[in-house]
Amino acid sequence: MRCVIIDGYVDEPAVLGVPPYVSTYVRYTAGLFLIKGFEVDYYTVDQVRANNMWHAFSVYDTMVIIGGLTVPGKYVGGNPITPDEVKKLFDINTKPYRILIGAIGKAFSNKGGSFAKKFDFDVEEVVEDFSSWISQEFGADYLQSIRETSIAGAEIVKFHPRFPDVICEIEVSLGCERRTFCTFCTEPILHPKFFSRPVKDIVDEVEALYKNGVRAFRLGRSANIIAYGSDFNSGTINPNAVNELYNGIRSKCDDIRVLHTDNANPTYIAKNLEKSVKILESIVKYNTSGDILSFGVESFDEIVRKKNNIDGTVEDIDLAVKVVNEIGGLRDSGGVPKLLPGINIIFGLFGETKKTYEINYNKLLWYLENDLLLRRINLRQIMIFPGTPLYYLSQRKNVRPDKRLFEHYKYLIRNNVDTPMLKKVFPLGTIIRYVIPEFSEGKITFGRPLGTYPILIGVPAKFSEPTDIVVVGYGHRSLTGVRLVELNKLTIEELESIPGIGKKNALRIKQGDFSTVDKKAENFVKKFFVEIKLN
Known part of the structure; x- marks a missing residue:
């Protein structure tokens, strides 16, 4: 058969x-x-x-x-x-x-x-x-x-x-630990009951995938990784289960390239702070860099949050963002943070007004101004799915995003928050390992590493195999990088993209002539490229 x-x-x-x-x-x-x-x-x-x-x-x-x-x-x-x-x-x-x-x-x-x-x-x-x-x-x-x-x-x-350049989503729990649900969420429709899988089952599955050549995993099939194992512990937070899970995976698979997670409830962290800190410390101990805890914030407007039964307050979110930054903000040898929060915002929820858009924008600005790093910000318009409370409510009420306001504030966030935030998360000279080419536009190859919400990187060169990349510039939601190879193997366009080089210096460097290269440009290359390559 x-x-x-x-x-x-x-x-x-x-x-x-x-x-x-x-x-x-x-x-x-x-x-x-x-x-x-x-x-x-x-x-x-x-x-x-x-x-x-x-x-x-x-x-x-x-x-x-x-x-x-x-x-x-x-x-x-x-x-x-x-x-x-x-x-x-x-x-x-x-x-x-x-x-x-x-x-x-x-x-x-x-x-x-x-x-x-x-x-x-x-x-x-x-x-x-x-x-x-x-x-x-x-x-x-x-x-x-x-x-x-x-x-x-x-x-x-x-x-x-x-x-083998795939990442496997690993189911650690099913459903949501909350027993009253957000008005728009499909998780309780698709998976009505919450329960965690046994540690051994998850570890054995990861080991089986590992033996079949997989080297990248995301413990992402979970509505809230911090609540994993709470059902083993009479419904209360269970740091030992999370530590046992991560330690078990690492003990079976010694050269994992990626071990990431995805969803976490910021209010759950804030309300269980002491034990959440232990869980975050376990994740950071065993994970690989570039990891993200995706916070389903959905709205910073307290009125919208209450009308859509979203858990907790904005103060809870602020505390969770701060704690994850403090524990996960340490960087690997290439400069990539181990674990940072991500923020999901949905526009078009019940009770939303023009003020909601302004509240969301100002809060994201506040994080930027207070050096609370966010690895990525997802801005979405609501998709209303049959069976959710919002679907039935929409039959009586107008539940739609204001597309004009959405596009306006999306523009503001992309320009005034995303780009400066990227500069803080990935400073010039950061090395991003194992960037896999995805597609090309003209002379630029765009690639991403494996991981949770991997960053897109544009490289002004052709490459067809996974390559380590050095960050030299920024877009709204992407980076510009150059390949981590010998300097004379970089394309003219790559050399030009390095700050302080320029077209004339790029041509001189390509020809092996450093005698007339500006001292400022020479110092930049030595600081952010040559020394990194030698290390």
Whole structure:
């Protein structure tokens, strides 16, 4: 028997599966069918598009498409599947037993400021509740099912077109520890119950992936990493569980390139400060640099927060941002901070006014002015998903972002906060390791390292393999860098981009003539490039 899995990519509040990420759904599903004795093939939707493979799947007994977005995003590594593409694949390939997995089976939208709409698919199975489905198919409870399928499905990553340069999302808990939920969030719809996976199960899964060649992991399948293991501890915060988890992973996998996390609740940190500090210290001890704790702030407007049942106060958020900076702000040998907060803002929530936009902007400015570093700021327009309280409220109230105000304040934040914040997070001369090329525009190659919300870097040179990059400049949400190679191997454009060099000096350096190079430019090269290369 043969099964084909087509990865249409997922993006939910607590799981990401757009390349270079490989989602949990893909690996668990592969493991299930492998355990059942199937031969399993795996393709991404981008492979289907690029190779015109729409008619290629009738030879299989079972065809599984995985996809769905419940939060809006812009993606560099791939383009998520659309309902029309799902229908095209299923309509053409009618011989296999056809299964659709993911939020796309409930509803779909690919942009913020919109309602996700329901689509009908003519297939044998639409799996909306993945945890119940895989438990039923495997014949055991969810924890046992994913323990077995996650380990069995680890080998599927080798068929990803970007392998070995992939990062695997690791599920550490399911659902949200809060029992009253934000009005807009899909996590309690997709995963109603909160529970943590046993430490051993997670460590064994990571080890299986590691043995199959994966070197980058994100403990991201969690609504709040700080709450991991609280259900082992009568519902209270559990620093020992988090420490045991990170230590266990490190003890099994000695040369991990990336060990990052994602979501954390700033209010949970503030309300459990002493024990949260211990957890943050454990994360910083065992993680790799460039890590981010994504704070679902959503709004700094206290009125909006209350109307949308968002946990805690702005003072809680401020305290959490401060504590993460204090513990995670230390830098590696290349100058990259170990762990910083990220801020998610949603525009278009119930109760929002013009003042809300100003409040959000001024708070972000306040962080900048007070040297409280934010690794990234996500600005999104609300996607209203069926089943959320906000969806039902929107039937009676006007719940939409003001697009004019959104674009205006987005411009202000990008120019007045993002760029100066990048300069603080990544000072000139910072080395970013293992930058993977993504795409080119003219003479510029854009690349990113593996990790949580990896920074985009434009390099005025062609390179096709992962390369270490030195930061020499800034965009609104990106960096300019030059390759960390011998100075005479840099392109003219790279040399020109180094502050203090200029076109004439670049030509002289390229020709090996330093005799007439300005002293200021020479000193800059020695300080930020040559000495770093020698070290």
